[in-house]
Amino acid sequence: MAGKAKPKKHTAKELQAKAAAALTNKGGGAAGLVDRKGGAAGHAKFKCPVCGMAAPSEKSGIAHWDSKHPKLTFDFAQWTDQHAVHGGTTQGVAVRGAAKDKSVAELQKTAAGREELARREREKKMVQY
Ligand SMILES: [Zn+2]
Structure with missing residues (x-):
């Protein structure tokens, strides 16, 4: 037998899945969903001052104006910048990144955190018996 068949602790596939789960903007409940839709x-x-149509850039705004409102004068200053508003x-908001687990002291500050602590206590007891 050649080589040292050292058992791997992590496969490349596992590590890639972990990184993807941490860096992908998914989950996060209702708040995560709203955020993925661009929030408010x-x-x-940009938003057309005449009809309210959304435009991603000035260029597409001009194209929209030429086809929909050709008789009106184009003034880009009148367009609303929705992102600024x-x-x-x-x-x-749902990207976990390298966020570390909260400490016990941090968990005790919130109702959801205290619930999590109670759940961990119950789990510990289950292991003991
Ligand atoms: Zn328009």
């Missing part, structure tokens, strides 16, 4: 601002940045679009 939505994804498109609502404080930006998607923030990535």
Whole structure:
């Protein structure tokens, strides 16, 4: 037998799955869903002052204006910047990143945290008996 068949602790597949789970903007409940939809601002940045149609850029705004409102004078200053009004679009609230687990002291500060602590206590007791 050649080589040292050292058992692997992590496979590349496991590590990739872990990284993807931490960095993908998914989950997060209702707040995560709203955020992925761009929050209050939505994804498109600009809003037509005449009909309210969303446009992602000035260029697409001009194209929209030429086809829908050709008789009116184009003034880009009148267009609303939705991202500025609502404080930006998607923030990535559901991205976990390298967030560490909360300490016991941190958990005791919130009702959800205290519930989590109680659940851990019950789990410990289950293991003992
Ligand atoms: Zn329009």
